[in-house]
Amino acid sequence: MQFDIVWQLAGLGIVVIVVHSVFKTAGREELAWLTSLAGLGLFMILVLQIVGRLFQAVRTTFGM
């Protein structure tokens, strides 16, 4: 089912959070922020693809 993507995204998000705090407590702040930004970038690419599919579906269903 398509909805599995949500679980994968949530898992990815939690991994990013954990890695961020691990780097932060190890004192390497710049690596922490780098992983956070990389995670955010990856998230945005994946989510915007899904939203693009939503727009396409709305367009065909409601005949815009």
Next chain:
Amino acid sequence: MTIETLVLAGLVATFLVTTVRQARPELGLLLSLAAGALIFLALLVPIMRVVDILRDLALRAHVDVYYLGVILRIVGVAYLTQFAAEVARDAGEGALAAKIEFGGKVAVLVIALPVVLSLVELVVRLMAQSGA
């Protein structure tokens, strides 16, 4: 997708989004956006079935298909606008949400304008006929 699966998935997604939002609000926002989009995509088949039935009814009632198209397009615009505005409001951006909703209102006005114009034209023509 059955209603139980949908409701359960929605609840679990809410829980996950809340968890992620606490640590990283922007990731939580994107996650909620993705979950909302996927819920709609899962409902697509039933919605299309309803739209087909409506189209059939309109044909049988001899209503011009154009008018049903206008209504459907307005519903589509309303749904997308509400979707985006709700996401913005969840993120605390009330002002941005209001701007998005205003954009939706303008879009609906533009779509509905030809129908209003043809109605006015009809009324004017009727008045001219009865007046003369």
